[in-house]
Amino acid sequence: MAKNISMFKRAIALSIAAAFFTHCSTEAPPVDRSTLTEAQKRLPEYAVSGLEVADGLEATLFAAEPMIMNPTNIDVDPRGRVWVCEAFNYRSELNPGNEVDAKGDKIVILEDTDGDGKADSRKIFYQGTDINAALGIGVFGNKVIVSCSPNVFIFTDEDGDDVPDKKEVLFTGLGGVQHDHAIHSFTFGPDGKFYFNFGNAGDQLLDKDGNPIVDMVGNEVNGSGNPYRQGMLFRCDTDGSNMEVLGFNFRNNYEPAVDSYGSIWQSDNDDDGNRGVRINFILEYGNYGFTDEFTGASWSTRRTNMEKEIPLRHWHQNDPGSVPNLLQTGAGSPTGMIVYEGDLLPERFRNQMIHTDAGPNVVRAYPVEKKGAGYTASIVNILKGNDDPWFRPSDVCVAPDGSLFVADWYDPGVGGHQMGDQAQGRIYRVAPKGVDYEVEKINVTGAEAAVKSLQSPNMGTRYLAWTALEAMGSEAEAALKGLLNSSNPRMKARALWLLARIDGKTDEYIQLATSDADENIRITGLKIARSLQVKNLDDYLAKAASDKSPQVRREVAIAVRYLDSSKAADIWTDLALQYDGKDRWYLEALGIGADPRGEEFFNNWIEKGGLEKPGANDIVWRSRAKSALPILAKLATNAEGSMHDNLRYFRAFDFHKDPSKDNLLAGMLTIKHPQQDSIKILALSHISPEKINSDPAVNKIMRGSLAQMKGTPTYMDWVKRYQLRDQVPSLVSIYTQSPKSEFGPEAIKLVHQFEGIDFFKKQLQQKDNEKVIETLNAMTNLWGPEVWNTFKEISLDESRDLAVRKAAIKAYGTGWSTENNLLDMALANEVPEELKETAMYTLLNGIKSSVRKEAAKMLAAGDTKFGSIEELVALDGSATNGAAMFERVCSTCHVVNNKGTQFGPQLSEIGDKLGKEGLYKAIMYPDAGISFGYEGFLITTAAGEKIAGYISSETNDALEVTVIGGAKTRYTKKDIVSKEPLENSLMPTGLHNAFTQQELVDLVAYLSSLKNGAPVAAR
Template sequence: MNRILPNIGLLCMIAGGHAHAAPPRNPDAYVAQQELPDLSDKAPKKVAVADFTFPDDLEVTVWATTPMFFNPTNMDTDAAGRIYVAEGVNYRHHENRRPGGDRIMVLEDTDGDGTADKSICFVQEPALVAPLGVSVFDNKIVVAQPPSIIVYTDVDRDLKFDPAIDTREEILTGANARNHDHSLHATTAGPDGKWYFNQGNCGALLSNRDGFTLRLGGSYYNSGAGNPQWFNDPTEYAGKPSDDGKIWLSGAVGRMNPDGSSIEIMAHGMRNSYEHCHSSFGDLFQNDNDDRVSCRNTWLMEGGFLGYFSKDGKRSWSSDKRPDQDIPTAHWRQEDPGTIPSGDVYGSGSPTGIAFYENGALPEKYAGSLFSCEARQRVIFSYQPTLGKGAAMDLGEHSELLSSKDNVLFRPSDVMVGADGAIYVSDWFDSGVGGHKDVDESMSGTIYRIAPRGFKPVIPELGDDPLENGAKMLTSPATHVRNTGFELLKAAGKDALPILEELLKNEDRWIRARAVWLLPLIGSEGTEICRGRLTHSDPEQRLLAFRALRNAGADVLEIARVLVTDPSPAVRREIAVSLRSFPAKSKQELVVKLFSQLDNADDRTYLEACGLAAEGMEPEVWKSLVQSAAQEPLEWSEEFARITWRLQPEAAVPALIDRVHSRKLSASARRLAFDTLAFIATKDAVMTIADFANGSNKSLAKQARWWLFNRGLDEWESYGIRQLLKQRGIYDPDKITLRGIVTPEQPKTSNLPPATEIAAMEGDPARGKIQSARCMMCHRFEGNGVPFGPDLTGWVKDQGAEEFINALVVPSQSIAHGYEATRLHLNNGLQIDGIVRSIGDPIMIESMSGLTQLVPKNRIKRTEKRIFKSLMLSAEQLGLTPQDIADLAAYLRTL
């Protein structure tokens, strides 16, 4: 018998409905809350507080746990301190575990003792399938559920969705893919009053009520474990402009009005940013997943390209990895013009929720902290971003707010600042992470509270005066509570001015910043006060004032003419990105001035901001700069060489050819000129590169051959590169010899004991190190091996021995993204199993042991994509005994 869940006494009615339409009124369209499977033999579990490591001045307590909710994917708070939780019970291969759909739960600590004691189901409906985002904007509950962003308005504010009273609307729709981790994530509110949405690299063909279409192409995902539902094919619109005339790639962060109108892309080209967050100064932060050892936390510059795909969306980073590049550099295209700095790249992982803490219950030293969940490494990273000497926000070194390194069941899914000023962390609770699966059948989850020792929660009480309520909520530690206060004060207009003037005197810099955003939105007096701050002695205040005025619709060009020579690179950077949408004629002089003030060739953020401002008029800008510089090609400054690299003007080709051939310049200067020629790609530029392919400069010859293969057989083919390669004996498709490589079929059943049994065996690390030689033909660890499969350094420590043993015994059960196999059937009957690195002609495919082959397309009879078969041999195929496996796990755990 199924059991009725304790602490949940309300039936949860659900609505059907479709985009931009009111829900149907047919009672048959609604079903009662569905009970879960029988969990009588699966008691809820949680990680003990004693298993955590955290700062001495803080304490960790359990705020809520299963069965008050299950499998938490995301959470948010309201002004009363209630926490809304999105559940993922129907995650991937468990999609039908709860037929009535997943739920949004509301948890409450009614007696203020620091522990939730009440659990209510706000909404449940079949359309909710492991939603990855829930956001609370007053009485609007916003859920990220592909293909749509759903807004439930709790009209009567009774904490449960009733379709007869409340409303349901889909303000944005067209996101791939339902029940996939790389799709829609949580919607957040910025200090500007706009809503920001986040889409992973599954691609999206988004549309809103205005009929605006946003194309986020570039994904090569089209399926996955658990049979996620796909709504369109992102490869069909990769490289095609959206209705704003721009080419955008998935993943991306977008901005819109709360009703879904006026969509803008803030940054794009991520892999899968699980969440983003803001500071009150308007700085935007994200974390981002990887294919290989390259997870990152990043400050996002407006308009920035993050580099996971090529700019046309048709090639992954691995296709474009150049000789001698390390993986993080290649992964985020850090040597490609038009890409922003990658931020803190910390290695392998699975980043999830992220939050920015400003004011609240924690000691003052934590103000201005960025907290980022890392589920694989079982840690909450902490940063203290600052405005550095250059144009970017500097994240600095990361530390740890919370970690559970020895308990492999702690998998933090979200972190947030509560209305009481404490930090809350939700734990998904599972023995593994990645591969789009869950193992814990109890569906357990826990929310932990991080606060000063002996903390007693206090939630500000609200009254009937909208102005007083607005002021209280604007000072709240919780991001979306502040948004409600913002809206109340904005609606009050000039009547809010005295309150804002008082808030500008607040000793807390974050609270003062929140007031600045409202000044130009409430009338002329507020606008003048904000304009006065453009001359503030603190560059961060000038930057904030400009952002606030621009957000309110001020004349950007007028302000830009004043701030274009501001002493702060960060202020000038913000001027540069604000000019992106202006016509060339109105901004060219400003853009030239901005470029001319680049005083550090390594300030890639400033360079990229200017490059974004110059898009569409690069030749004219470079011509003005080179004339004013009046330098001979061999006398270019490092800064001017970098500017040329970013602008890529054809007129620079003769000078670049002189520079790449010069013996007077350093090797790095010649290499930069060489790379610049490759990105300009005129016939003269390409032929110069070709001349180096068989030259005496071994370093440039290696690079030249790579460029000729990578571009010469498609984008540069019109220059006769294919014939040139053939003539010089570098690549002849008629003479190339191909090897058939087929991964042996894995046994359907294993004669080995269960993973739990092997994991319980005593392992010998010394013997395991000897056994590890079998893994080195496809994996790297301790700096050795072939980087074909995932790097095993830290893998067992992060995922646990049982997950490792499962992957070794049944490799095809869970295949990581980026390692899906393709099978090429050749005309001569041979087959090649491997990972496709490039889809041009020839196709580049990498097989076991890192063997890479170039396969001419006319040799291919048929292609099987994503054959859902691991390219790794199983433990039995490798001849490993249970003891060998235990020894190997014991050794890898030490890495």
């Protein structure tokens, strides 16, 4: 539970904070934490003792409560001060037990004024409700950029008194208020531009006046699929102009990191529980595969050549046009990231990404190694909250001295918009042992001094130096040239970005860079040429197209995408002819470069012998050119190819829009092939509905193949599309044998559509009670008074078997439209005694919070029988018994290790994400922490049907809704009247009241044991 403190107490606490940090040691001596109570473990003086720190480093506590609370994002300015977004009011509407500061959240500045390594000064830079739960802060000279969905603010402190003199809106329209999946923080690149991103709730980018932003290639920046979707990555000038979308189709990409060469890195999180958190190296302008690139369908939607492993399936890694992931790190809640380009930390951390992941309580580095045109990466921990599951690192920054500062949200849980603790939060400094925190005064008034500052590992210092040197122009040339002989190539790169901006010197320094022996500097030279939009860019690219380094050629391929030159096709063809058929990074770079002019580039490649090269088939697979289609058809039906290859090529047809593909696919229906039936079915699955409806011969073949497809999703698609009423017997078999399968609900709805309620009334007259119960259970997917009245009549029919009546009363109370009817029956004492227990359990699992609460009252059971969460945490439970509880109750909505029903989030590694406190809160108060992507909606159709569930997939013309129990149903958008968000969680409130205290404790013991790498036997 939140350990709230009143505003009065908080004010008093803050007044003694400086004294606390000045006179009290916050570093705990070696201590056996097993001797501490849970409350003691949470105290600041024991904070560091709960962390595992990498060899050669030590963590010290720079600031903690009451000086700082709930830091979401930080930055360190050139003076070494830590700027903090303090989110006291985080999601207050979803955390009703928490206090609210009516004045709003704060941006605070923490400073160590006496040099002892601990903050002793706290200033409030700004406070307001407009920055409640801000998720990003960047300090750039006298400007401070604060990202707080739906706005990005620029605060300007013109007189340097740490109080803003001006507040402006840079961008707006970014998702809902306080949304975690919307706008994140800004960083400054070596090219003098801002880089930032938003997650898949960002939706759009509007200017300060609310007008749509149009990017440099003429596209409105929004997630409509024209062409961008989901989360996006951006680059723009510091005034917000010249916007570029550098990547799209992320889920919740959080804080980009840009290195001195101009390479971009970032993290992205999966749908909760799917072990698919990833790290991305950015191929600019690429699609990153969270949803189907063309249709927007969910990653879980069945498709040809679907990946076997969910972490890969999650990102459409088998699809042409999905950029490969650099690294997948399992379950987590990734947040802040930097590229560490300092020299204070040990060698293994230098020039590497450093990243905070609040879910598994860890700060990591990801050392990379080059592989072809891309990279591989490994994981090295820096800080790990092994003995403190409340450690929730939310951001990491580099101080001017090269040390790290880590923000710790400090909470029993993370994500889902919940906050279990308002009163605590920490900032750590990480550095080699014994290294004090010392910050030199910055000086950028002269070229030599500014060049020295340009080499700082601190972003704010580099920003000031870069801005000063750029303004100096040619006066800074001599000092900058001194860096060209640096033993550190990253410093050389920083100098080249600025030298090339000097009037009359652009070509000189680009030529110098692109001729360098270091491939990273050659890449930098190409990026500089693109950034400055030099007129002779094609000459640089043509030369670099034969570079021995595939990494350099990767950059050429991307640069060709928007190259306005008659040489573009030849440059791309030269690159494509060098593809070896083994490097997916290289292949996707080629695809990105070719997409806008695919036909021209592809035909040029064919004319120059491309089809004779080893990697030709991959280039055909990735191409979107119309002229690639006939070749793709041959590859898809190659008798010597494997079925795996056939699936791959058939999937590629989905990424072509030219209607000529239908005739090619239709031609496959009658070819002779060793796997002719499989080829036929695949072809029929990819031909457009228009072709099948308009071509009698194709339609006949489809009907002839239908029998082979019974019981499959393909069968359901065909029956639904062509209204095949003669398939009712097969549909009945599907919904009775697999009522909770992905197509069971569709089957019964089709039967109802074809035959009406009389068909089911006849089914319910059977003497076989098990079959009657199967029919009742399946009918819960139907809608309408006739259906509900049938349930009620059977439940009250005393001549029926009791098991049948229980199934009927449960069916009557299942669903948005009928659960209130059952509640009314119960309140009026009209439920027969023998059915009351079933009715109450059904209502406890209801959709509406009001229904669940009334049911809990009637059970006369409350939370008091369990005691406080603190008391529960202190109790020992049996994980073995808890596993049985999970299987009996929770597995109807959750999956652990591939067992259970996929309705709510997967829980296979929930013990890494939530401590016991967080688990108890999630079970007992589910409304307080709804995972993103599992928010409930009430869908109303034109026929009046109301369906409550979460939207598991959405395309341009349809919604897929998953209801309690895991059943999925697809609705066309034209049939949907409204889509209203539900205020409460779809997980039943009060469900825990059906447990004894020990059963609840056992369940939490089991869930706590579910961690990455935990042995199955322990579960």
